[in-house]
Amino acid sequence: MFALQDALGELRPTAELRWLDLPPAWVVGLVVLPALFALAWFCYRSEPVRPGVRWTLTGLRFAALVAVAAILARPALVRSQEEVLSPEVMVLLDDSASMRRSDAYADDEAARRAIADLGLGPDASRLDVATRLLDRGFTGPLADRGWVVNTLAFDRETRPVDGTEALDARGDATHLGDAITTAVSRYRGRHPVALLVLTDGRSNGGADVLEGARVASIAGLEVHSVVVGDTRPLKNAVLELVEAPASALEGDELSFAVRVQGRGAAIGRRVEVLLEEVTEAGTRELLDSREVELEAAGRRVVLVAPPGPGDAESGERRLELTVPPLEDETLVDDNSASVAVRVSPEKVRVLYVEGYPRWEYRRLALDFLKRAEKDIEFQAWLQESSPGFPQEHGPGSKPLERLPTTREELLDAYDVVILGDVNPYRLFDDPADGEAFAAALVSFVESGGGLMFQAGEQDNPRALLGTPLEDLLPVIVDTSEDLFFELDTTKPFRPVLENASVPHEIVRLHPDPDTNRRLWEDEDGLQGVFWYSGVTRAKTSADVLLRHPNDENRFGRRPLLVAGYYPQGRTLFLALDSTWRWQWQYGPRYFERFWKSAIRWLSLGRLRSGDRRVRLETPRSRYGLDEAVPLEVRLLGPDWRPSEQESVRVEIEDESGEQRSVVLEADPGRPGTFGGEIDLDQPGTYGAWVETEGRRAASVAFEVVLPSKENADPTPDPALLAAAARLSGGTSAVVGSWRDVLAAFDEGRERREPMNSSLEDFWDRWSVLLGILALLATEWLVRKRAELL
Incomplete structure (x- = not known):
């Protein structure tokens, strides 16, 4: 129904009598006919006949003279064919991404009623409204009035379409001026009369819209438009999802980062950002909230969901982040984002390899990992243990009798390996086993395993330099300046966060960023530590999470906690060996949260998908x-x-x-x-x-x-379309008054063009000659009866 029609119109044959040498009508009426009548009367004015006969003869003579005069005026029959071109309207239908928006129309009763009359609901998109207007509102009435409808869709480009079902509103820009000029040039030589634009009017690229309207006006085209969308001044709160976990383990907190932005009159308003969990039954439970002031540049907000199980059937937690709509908000379809997070019930399988029973080993292996039976399966290997000493292990696990040395053994049994203060090559009596263990660790990480390096005063990371494990380290150690740097262990220090406003999940001990920063950095926070391993800097692809508060080198403050990837697995370097001190004042709460977060983050390279392969x-x-x-x-x-x-x-x-x-x-x-x-x-x-x-x-x-250009300012622009209509003699309206535009398409706008013609003289016919002879013969007979011969 919307295909481009053939340029040829309807061919209609016509026949018309024309007087090729006829003088002007006033000459015929005022001169020729009176003269001929006077001549006929003069011929019989003195004849001795009754008045009736005289008038009869005068009439016959007058008719004969008129017939001769008519022949002299050269009557001819002109036969021709003409092309009747129906008036065409080119419909420009906006197919850009902003047409996906849904408008509130809160104060526009006429618009809501018009949309309902079109068979649409209140959540209809702008594209739904525009296509329904064309299909139900314009196409039928225009066809009944003799108009031909040709539809072109436009975004960055302009193209003909066969039907509105082909539109998907995915264009990344709106070039309305280009669309108008393209339509004008495309239909040149036909009978285009008008352009009908169905759009939100927000042109964000290409030629100027008013210049396009001038081009249409010069070509004799009217530009009509219906502006789709809520035309009130923009007032919009926008929520964009920035970061969300795809999957997690049971017992994990879920962190979601969103950007909340204000547009138009919404800037400066204070809103509450909500994090809710949606159950299969449709109920909602509020998990976290933050109050922010809307800014044009946007504010990043982090909300945290406490640990919870996934749905029994799907294994997912469904959460929704929402900014409740403002009063009189114009756009409400960008106030929320839904997220489904797959929760795996699997435990993290941890292997902890340590050289000697330092305090960190005692607190971590004996106090925490052995008790974490809900979340962690744990086995340890202590290098300095006595022969026959049962290695530490968690409930449900068996003590190790030997340290695994192959890739397959590590992948089958563990997700995370913690490498303490050890030299991997001294863990075995046979150096070949040390080589095999180091190679297995590299392959383990390459296949998605997690490896943590916790520094110590004896071997880690010194003993790893020059070995395959050095490539796994997310930090660089310069042996010329870092192995023997001076360290003051008489004064405690507290690490500082690299990004205190949006902390990494490993160092997020508290959901509130300010409270979390105070825990790490302030004197009333975590207990300070005395020793650390000085490294040069983090590798380019790694993320620094903690730094020393004042020890600097040419690369800045020294990193204390660094996270990296290699390439499918995850690695973590911890330059501290006394995190156990964090239990002072707060008990094990933050100590265990840090280690659990670190272990779970390392494990996600394998466990986040639910299947390690x-x-x-x-x-x-x-x-x-x-x-x-x-x-x-x-x-x-x-x-x-x-x-x-x-x-x-x-x-x-x-x-x-x-x-x-x-x-x-x-x-x-x-x-x-x-x-x-x-x-x-x-x-x-x-x-x-x-x-x-x-x-x-x-x-x-x-x-x-939505593409950035289309999302930058999706507010309809009725003033622009109204100006374009005035330039070209068209009509512009909003959704509630779209029938005003339909009324501008009246009937009788077709154009007729002659195609061919032929000329046939009337005087060159026997019938004409016989007619004149008949008149003269009749006059002769009447004269004979009147005895005038």
Whole structure:
């Protein structure tokens, strides 16, 4: 119904009598006809006949003279064909991403009534309103009035479409001026009469809209428009999800970072940001909240959900972050974000290798890890233990009789290895076993395992330099200046946070950032420590979490806690050896929270997916609606070697629960790796997962948002469209008064163009000659009867 129609109109044949040499009508009426009548009367004025006969003869003579005069005026029959071109209206339908927005229309009863009359609900998007206006409001009435409707969709580009069902509002920009000029040039040579623009009017690129309207006006086109959207001054609170965990373990706190922004009249208002858990029954439980003042630049807010189990069926926790709508807020579809976090009930399996029973080992291995039976399976290996001494272990585990030395043993039994103050090559009587252990640790981390280096006064990290394990360290140690630096152990110090406002989950001891900072840095916080291992700096790809408060080198303050990745696994370097001092004053609460957070973070490289042999990843947590989302699966076989499958299926689910799937093909250059992309047509939060043996084995979450240009200012701009209409003699209206625009498309606007014609003279016919002869013969007979011959 919206396809471009043929440029040829309807061909109509016509026949018309024309007088080729006829004088002007006033000459004929005032001169020729009176003269001919006078001549006819003069011929019979003195004849001796009755008056009736005289008038009859006069009339016949007058008719004969008129017939001769008519022949002299050259009557001709003109036969022709003409093309009747119906008036055309070019509909420009906005297909940019801002048309996905839903408006409140809080104070616009006419708009709400018009939308309801179109069969739409209050949550209809701008695109829904625009397409329904075209389908139900304009197309039928325009066709009844003889108009031809041609539809073009536009965003950054302008293109013809066959139907509104082809529109998806994914364009990353709105170039309305370009769309008008493109439509004018596309239909040049036909009979375009008007442009009808259905848009929110917010042009953010390309040619100037008013210049486009001038071009249309010069071409003789009227620009009409219906502005879709709530046209009140912008008042909008925006919540964007910045960071969210895709998966977690039971007992984990869940941290969510959002950016809350104010636009228009909302700037300066104070709002509350809520974190709620949504159950399968639809009930909501408030878990955390923060009050912020809305700013144009946005404020980053972190909310924390306490530990909790996943749903019994899906294994997920469904949470929603919300800013309650402001009074008279114009846009309410960007006030919330939903997140599904997969919760794995598996325990973290920890191997703690230590050289000697220092205080850190005693407090960590004996006081904490052995008691953490709900969350952690624990085994220790103490190098200086006596022969036959049963190694420490947690409930349900057996004491180690030997230290594992192969990759398979580590991957099958552990998720995290804590390497204390040891030299790996002195853990065994046979140096070959030390080499094997170091190689196994490297392969363990490469396959997703977590490895923590806790510094000590004897070996760690010194003994690791020049070995394969040095590559795993997230820090760089310069032997020329760091191994023998002077250390004052007489004064305690407290670490300082690298990012106190948004602390890493490992160093987030308290949900409130200010309280958390005081715990780390203030005198009434955690007990200070005396010793640390001085390292040069963190590696480029690593994240510094804690630094020394005053010890500096040419790279800045020395790092004390550094997190890194290598490449699928996670590593952590702790330059302190007396975290056990943090139990003073506060008891084990913060000491255990720190270690539990560190161990869980290290384990997520393997456990976050639920299956240690499957990993599903996407490079970023947020994508624009105009982007394809890349997905990558790393799949290992039962032997922990790369899978030889040809493809892997990934399931995708949106916030409404609708599911789709994408098949990822194997990457020939990377064994066991599968990659592909998926295009998503709705903004929101999505979950993706891989299933093995009927259960979810790996999962990831990400958000799809409107493109930045389209999201920067989505407020409708009726003034711009009204100005364009005035320039071209058109009409502009809002949703509630769209019928005013329809009324401007009246009937009788077609154009007629002659195609061909032929000329046929009337005088060159026997019938004309016979007619004149008949008149003269009749006059002769009447004269004969009147005995005038």
